[in-house]
Amino acid sequence: MPATQPAMPFFIILNAASGHKEAGDTRSIISRVMREAGREHHLRLVENPQDLAEIARTTVAQANQVGGAVVVAGGDGTINTVANAVLPSACPLGILPSGTFNYFGRTHRIPEDTQEAVRMLLNASPQPVQVGLVNDHIFLVNASLGLYPKLLEDREAWKQQYGRSRMVAMWAALASVIGARRQLHLHLTRGGEVASWRTPTLFVANNKLQMEQIGMAEADALDKGFLVAIAPRPVGTGALLWLALRGALGTLGQAGDVRSFALREMEVRQSKRHSRSIKVAVDGEILRLHEPLRFKVSPQPLYLLKDTVSTGGAA
Missing domain, CATH: 2.60.200.40 (Tumour Suppressor Smad4)
Known part of the structure; x- marks a missing residue:
């Protein structure tokens, strides 16, 4: 299991495809809670869904270089894309659910309210979670x-x-x-x-x-x-x-x-x-x-x- 430090930096990927206003509100909440906690964080806004997979790969590499964690804000599909990049590296993954059903986040009792989910991340630790594969996806x-x-x-x-x-x-x-x-x-x-x-x-x-x-x-x-x-x-x-x-x-x-x-x-x-x-x-x-x-x-x-x-x- 990867080690985690109390002040590990967060590299946050935010999917803006569902609407700029909603993404802007989510971004403001994330930044405010992180600043109040004094937590180092780097936020990347994804404007084009086609760029998500490549952004996820580069973000994972950046997080691994400094012992950080990748955090993704989005629905189950967005979380899946980022998880595909995270899995081979064993980098810790945090999620901020914002989809229609949010089955993955709800299963692991991660709040659907963004502010509550961000605050939970500040004291969270990495736990192993089962992954299914179909033709390596x-x-x-x-x-x-x-x-x-x-x-x-x-x-x-x-x-x-x-x-x-x-x-x-x-x-x-x-x-x-x-x-x-x-x-x-x-x-x-x-x-x-x-x-x-x-x-x-x-x-x-x-x-x-x-x-x-x-x-x-x-x-x-x-x-x-x-x-x-x-x-x-x-x-x-x-x-x-x-x-x-x-x-x-x-x-x-x-x-x-x-x-x-x-x-x-x-x-x-x-x-x-x-x-x-x-x-x-x-x-x-x-x-x-x-x-x-x-x-x-x-x-x-x-x-x-x-x-x-x-x-x-x-x-």
Whole structure:
């Protein structure tokens, strides 16, 4: 585990893509709390989302040179991009959640209020956190293919028109489910065994809070070094809507039309391939990855800055 010093400098990455006014307010809060605490900090504002990955890599290098920590302010997708740069270096990572659902931050009891989150960072220490990988791309919350990536694309279109809120996201999801038609034909290899599944979507989870909220019995497996795969059986639109409702009510795990299991490694291929790549949603961002898809638990944890007093120790 990386060592930390009480006055370790913070190298802060702030994603301004969601709006300059909101980013300006967040920047002011961060700077004020850091100045009041006398903490050395360096803040980098990301104006263009396409620059985020490169800025993350250079920021990690700067932090490592002086024994500092990287801090990212943004939603789960922004956090994911910065975590991809942080993971190989074992540099401590702090987060200031500001997305729609903030599953990663909420799982680790990091306040969604920026001022409270910054103050928590001042006394936090790095704790190991499990990371999922799909073809060597990190996922901290989930990775999925099929209906779920389509849902995320539709949700983004709705947000552009109606604004960012959890209610807008829910209505977008409903519209996506109603319009769902395509079934995936998948071969899943796990522990030497191969299963052939037809399903509208395959969802691989790495977030206990999300699993608890939809009512999956395997949620506790995420504390034991596993990921959780979930796939509904081929069903009609009405049954798919019923499954979505059961997820909202926290009873999805009791549905007979849902298959799920814990895994440490799994390979996934399409039985009918129209191309060599497939859309995969990774922590809310859409990637196009080459088959086969290889899901696994990363041998290297992420060292997340957490307040061990309020969180009750490492997760």
